[in-house]
Amino acid sequence: MHFAESVKEVIRDLSARPERPTPALLCQKVGAELERHLDRVVYSNDRYMRHPILLWDEWEVMLIAWKSGQITPIHDHRGVMGGMSVLSGGLSEERFGTPQEKPELFDSRNRAEGDLSDIGPTVLHRLAPTTPTAISLHIYRPPLRTMGIWDATGMLAIMPSAFDVGEEVLAHATGVPVGGA
Numbered sequence: 703m704h705f706a707e708s709v710k711e712v713i714r715d716l717s718a719r720p721e722r723p724t725p726a727l728l729c730q731k732v733g734a735e736l737e738r739h740l741d742r743v744v745y746s747n748d749r750y751m752r753h754p755i756l757l758w759d760e761w762e763v764m765l766i767a768w769k770s771g772q773i774t775p776i777h778d779h780r781g782v783m784g785g786m787s788v789l790s791g792g793l794s795e796e797r798f799g800t801p802q803e804k805p806e807l808f809d810s811r812n813r814a815e816g817d818l819s820d821i822g823p824t825v826l827h828r829l830a831p832t833t834p835t836a837i838s839l840h841i842y843r844p845p846l847r848t849m850g851i852w853d854a855t856g857m858l859a860i861m862p863s864a865f866d867v868g869e870e871v872l873a874h875a876t877g878v879p880v881g882g883a
């Protein structure tokens with residue numbers, strides 16, 4: 703079974719339960735499934751690498767492989783709800799408010815391996831690895847098609863959310879299911 707199919711099953715399974723899945727809860731479950739494919743993750747010296755895992759129905763699942771110094775722009779998610787978990791290494795996350803339509807830092811924290819966070823629909827933030835390499839898992843509802851890109855002066859542009867590797871890397875990876883023979 704393709705990895706994307708196993709992720710769909712995790713989402714279907716959680717969606718049938720009374721507690722209703724948040725992106726962070728899904729990150730936790732999908733992160734456990736992803737352990738067996740992490741050796742396939744691709745790093746680049748040029749930029750952090752966004753790996754597609756699943757675009758399905760109301761959901762998007764994506765992994766980012768980071769190397770030192772690969773910082774994101776300050777960005778928003780155009781109202782999409784997200785969750786993030788750190789699967790290896792560490793990340794710093796800075797969150798900004800916009801009292802005058804310009805980013806103002808109000809929270810800065812380190813997210814260590816195993817950290818799980820909900821990224822609310824209005825979050826404006828910036829991520830950077832704090833370790834030589836890091837891997838983070840991101841889940842969005844609905845799928846993240848565009849992001850608002852900001853600098854100190856305000857919002858610069860709305861950019862499409864693009865991937866850096868093909869689906870063969872993770873989405874179509876096959877492997878022995880957890881608990882399988």
Ligand SMILES: [Fe+2]
Pocket residue numbers: 777779827
């Ligand atoms: Fe983000």
